[in-house]
Amino acid sequence: AQSVTQPDIHITVSEGASLELRCNYSYGATPYLFWYVQSPGQGLQLLLKYFSGDTLVQGIKGFEAEFKRSQSSFNLRKPSVHWSDAAEYFCAVGPKAAGNKLTFGGGTRVLVKP
Amino acid sequence: GAVVSQHPSRVICKSGTSVKIECRSLDFQATTMFWYRQFPKQSLMLMATSNEGSKATYEQGVEKDKFLINHASLTLSTLTVTSAHPEDSSFYICSASGGTGRDTEAFFGQGTRLTVV
Numbered sequence: 001a002q003s004v005t006q007p008d009i010h011i012t013v014s015e016g017a018s019l020e021l022r023c024n025y026s027y028g029a030t031p032y033l034f035w036y037v038q039s040p041g042q043g044l045q046l047l048l049k050y051f052s053g054d055t056l057v058q059g060i061k062g063f064e065a066e067f068k069r070s071q072s073s074f075n076l077r078k079p080s081v082h083w084s085d086a087a088e089y090f091c092a093v094g095p096k097a098a099g100n101k102l103t104f105g106g107g108t109r110v111l112v113k114p
Numbered sequence: 115g116a117v118v119s120q121h122p123s124r125v126i127c128k129s130g131t132s133v134k135i136e137c138r139s140l141d142f143q144a145t146t147m148f149w150y151r152q153f154p155k156q157s158l159m160l161m162a163t164s165n166e167g168s169k170a171t172y173e174q175g176v177e178k179d180k181f182l183i184n185h186a187s188l189t190l191s192t193l194t195v196t197s198a199h200p201e202d203s204s205f206y207i208c209s210a211s212g213g214t215g216r217d218t219e220a221f222f223g224q225g226t227r228l229t230v231v
Contacts, residue, residue, distance in 0.1 A: 036222075043120070043207055043224040090157060101148060102220070104157045
């Protein structure tokens with residue numbers, strides 16, 4: 001069965017510092033990979049996705065993620081964090097032919113210090 | 115991206131009553147809709163998958179008689195929590211997809227916070 005692990009439950013970062021959120025997955029084949037952000041009490045906003053091709057994916061709000069097949073990882077990065085980036089981040093995987101029935105990781109809560 | 119609207123955003127109901135949550139795709143035809151549940155400080159768990167015009171497929175451990183899902187049109191799916199109890203209090207989120215093929219993306223609604231008192 002597929003699974004997604006986000007090892008860090010909480011991360012605190014200073015505004016302007018870089019951010020990296022880890023995501024590891026277990027899957028029978030190369031899945032579709034996603035990163036979502038959720039603000040308190042809100043739904044999910046897609047930051048970026050990887051379907052195929054270039055393994056370095058650019059997303060919205062200055063985020064990027066790199067797919068590493070050998071490590072079964074899809075880590076999210078941002079060079080310089082803004083206070084508005086404080087939120088919960090979810091990594092998710094889905095099969096290539098099921099219209100995105102997603103399996104989510106446990107989430108990482110990002111706190112931004114001024 | 116496409117827009118998925120979920121209504122209501124918040125609802126409080128008495129124990130034993132039923133609550134209906136709507137999920138609408140506003141600018142595309144959603145052949146498939148997914149319903150997720152999120153407990154406080156936890157991740158999203160898939161409850162069921164619904165395809166327009168057919169019965170929903172429920173994940174293991176989800177009571178189909180308690181969580182009724184209807185996907186009667188290509189733009190609307192509803193989740194009805196029947197005989198709600200306090201343990202059903204949760205954040206429910208839907209997502210909608212225009213297909214099941216390659217590169218098909220699902221779009222999420224804003225979520226519904228259900229509180230059963």
